[in-house]
Amino acid sequence: MMSKTTIYRAARVWTLDPERPRAQALAVREGRVLAVGTLDEVRVAAGPEVCEVDLGAATVVPGLVDAHAHLHGLGRSLTTVRLERSRSVEDVVQRLTQAPASSFQGDWLLGKGWDQNEWPGAAFPGRAELDERFPWTPVCLTRVDHHAAWVNGEALRRSGITRTTPDPAGGRILRDDRGEPTGVLVDNAMDAVTAAMPAPTREQLETRLRAALERCARVGLTGVHDAGMDLDAFRCLQAWDLEGTLPLRVYAMAAGQGEERHGYLEQGPWHGRHLTMRAVKFLADGALGSRGAALHEDYSDEPGQRGLLLLSPEELEARAQAFMGRGFQVCIHAIGDRANTLVVDVLLRGAERTGTQALRHRVEHAQILRPEDIQRLGAAGLVASVQPTHATSDMRWARTRLGAERLKGAYAWRSLKDAGAHLALGSDFPIENPDVLAGLYAARTRQDAKGWPEGGWYPEQRLSGTESLEGFTVGPAWASFEEVHRGRLKPGMDADFVALSEDPLEGPAQALVEARVLATVVAGAEVFRAED
Template structure:
């Protein structure tokens, strides 16, 4: 087996017995030794390859605990709408979209966010119809919980004035009752049902470019939150052939009909691909007012969001997946959804005897104080995304009011209550840049350093806790704490070389930091 010696300014191991070192040596796909340069050279023996990374800081492999690989690939290959400041800018970008942005004859785009536009109101079909009268257009909102479509797309989907809102969905309408072109949560399914399937070549391209992007930003692993069956089959094929560059901990898509295939086949354990979780969705997103709240939205009286599954159906699906040996991971944004999800996970785990499967609350974004305590006491994983807080902080109070913010994006409170924190980005809803996540977790500020002192700063994490949230936390949340999350002899050789120390360096330095190398199972999958 190949032996490689890595020397750096500092190796931050997250091993309490030896937290700092100068070098490490890798033999095959495992860490052989960590220590001083002399100690490691002695362990490596003669003939070892040596890599001097100079002033770099080595840290254990960084893992995004909640992300969407196929979604990132779609974002990178369709019309990019992130950062568009107005409806007019969206239409301009669509007009310049290349052929790769089409699926069949449909023009696809992703990333629009009305909260970044003047007035902060939902767009309408008229703006799209003026430019694309006969081409169907489908644009996914930044949070993946709403479509904005034109008249041709509505026509093909059979959506008109008389179309009834589906359970768990909302067709936004104008004063006359006509659909405006915005479809929220389960109403999106009406368009998805008539959208042409991507070709095999499109699927492969999207997966490849997404994995390449992950390696570039320093990710050695990704927890994919709701993988579709076709993507799973392709990654399983690549893994069997030794072509999967990153570790993927996949959660079965448990919301649609393909859940039956996952239940029939059961969990999967490959070399780089594990399918052991199952993803369900309790509610929608805060930005599209689909998050399920106990009380009305502060900026839309009478609206309390949407439950995407009835409580009875959510419980039945959770029990079915637990009984089949799956860790159940449930999306919950609003406080009503989080109350329901904590109830369901506690009850079903007790009935099935599966508390040891480390069930997870995905997002755990807005909670009542009593539910924070219940979540922690039950030993549940809180899978949270630091950059969601810094993206939402400009408008979250308008949605929720001041009082509800006290239990929102409450990472410190969740940790203190006993929950395992597994940090992620929810890419492509946010950028996959893990360094931005480390910065947000420590500061609760945007890239410009606003607000001074941080937004609800009492919920910040320390620098070491933030690093553990992207290393130790995801390892425990995926049953890999004995193999990954720290740099110790015998552990998997997954690590990242950074231009700054994410613990001792100033938080602001993370905004300009660089990933110098990404190593997975002893193989360099990215080198700057």
């Protein structure tokens, strides 16, 4: 755009500004919203030298932000073997035989996205089929939730994992009846494989990040909260931001699990143009699908198993308070009810001891909670960073894992909001699809794309259309300390917005399933425009 001022007009503009919630047009100048209102009002405010963009029947909403996602992980999933919706072990092996060159990291063959719950029998796979086809090539296939890996014998050999290797703290090496590793490693047991694998090259890293950012813009995201960014990825994005070439806004959480945390502690918070690093992310437990989520009582489908704590309570608390003392917002992954009890304890006690209640500490996922912990989380005004599509992905098998009683406090967005928590919605991509419209649909309906189950899964936990949209706009803005600048469309705020083919507020929820993103605008610059 050569003109300094651009007017966007559309069938409707939802501003989420309580004083003027609906408009016909908005004017953008120098990356900010100049005016919002009727077309005539906006034209007067914009002055004579303007460029007008007619979006036709589109609906414009404030910039959509994914409050919990993984850019490098998405980029890797887009450039290595895709195993989502695989139908069986045999299907996975067939896909591996057609792997593109980008699927190799060094001589390791990588893939991502398998889910045994979608296969006949729903049992974890073994290494035999991988060994038969790839006897000398190390293979590492990450489960859909990133909390388990399926590897072959060569990968086990290079990682030093044998029948005598004990389970690490916070991890499980699945074994057969003879005690031999089956090839499935859960949570911290994956660390040995990661350590043996060569690091991606700088070229690979940049290719992956660019692919992820492009995908995000296409699905209507103007920003992403990256939940646990490694230092190499941060340095890459930091360089692009300093050059002015980072297209989206990235609110990065430092990876707090490994030794890299010391570098982040030394650096302290960092603020750039589109990149901010003022948060840290820890993992308290694993995932429900791989039975790593830490529960107070046994899994309903595996007596004697209660999941995994990935850090001891003492170590988690020490790390959290160290980062609080450096001015970092602390964000902790918690899936199971035992993990959520621990995390609420750690955040409340740590905030009090360090005097950092104003840092808006976050519970990432807040997936399965006891009623009393929902109330404690809400009463403290913590951020509940939740993912609507996790519920619709898990709903077919979650009862088998948890039983009916624990499900009353699972994926309980309405209960969390009513208790006083600040909801920030995301997808956890690439575990889920980054399509934010799918998240809006799931938040409103708690159904799959075909409308199952009728009436929604535990429909009392649904959010309204407005609450769902606020969860991807106002909520992430609050959770990243940007509510003065983003989340709504008001004069003076950043010109981040998205044009959609369907109305996410007044239109039928089912229309979101086929809806299209028509344009994505960040700081007044179009980073995506759909072809006619």
